[in-house]
Amino acid sequence: MAQRAQARYDVGVGALGAGMRVYGLAIALLLAAGPLAAQDVTAPSGRAAQLYDVRIDADIARFRLTMPALAGADAPPSDLTDDAQWLCSTLALPALAANGAAAGQIVISLSATPVDFGDTTSDVPQFFEGFDVIDGACEWGLF
Numbered sequence: 001m002a003q004r005a006q007a008r009y010d011v012g013v014g015a016l017g018a019g020m021r022v023y024g025l026a027i028a029l030l031l032a033a034g035p036l037a038a039q040d041v042t043a044p045s046g047r048a049a050q051l052y053d054v055r056i057d058a059d060i061a062r063f064r065l066t067m068p069a070l071a072g073a074d075a076p077p078s079d080l081t082d083d084a085q086w087l088c089s090t091l092a093l094p095a096l097a098a099n100g101a102a103a104g105q106i107v108i109s110l111s112a113t114p115v116d117f118g119d120t121t122s123d124v125p126q127f128f129e130g131f132d133v134i135d136g137a138c139e140w141g142l143f
Helices: 002-010 016-032 080-098
Strands: 048-057 060-066 105-111 126-134 137-141
Touching: 048 080, 060 080, 080 105, 080 126, 080 137
Parallel strands: 060 105
Antiparallel strands: 048 060, 105 126, 126 137
16 A cells, blocks of 8 residues: 555656655645644534545545545435535635645545545445536536
C-alpha cells in the first residue's frame, strides 16, 4: 500500500519533493478545515458527517467523510446527493481556497466508517458523488 500511495503522489509531478508537497497540501487541507476535522458537521439531511481524509491527485480533490447513519444502507438515501453538494460547497471549496489550491473536480466520498483508500468492503457502505468546479461552484456531474 505504501508503494501505491507514493506512486499516487508522484504522478505528474516528477521529483519526490514535489510529491511530498502534494501530500503536505492534503494534510494542510485537513488542518485548514479546523473544527470540521475535529468534530461532526450536520448535513442538510440531519445526518452527521466527519472529515477523515483529503487526497489531491492531479486535478481531482477527494474529500472523504464518515457518515455513521449510512451503516447498513444498501442504496444511497434519496437526499444523499444534496448532502454531498452541501459538503462540496461548504467544506471542500473553502478548504481548497484557504490553501491556495484548485481542482477541476471534487469527489465527496461518504462511508459509514473509515475505509482505506482504494479498498472495498462488503460490510461498510460507501457512496461517491462527483462535482465539476465551474466558476467557483460545485456542479454535480455523473460519476
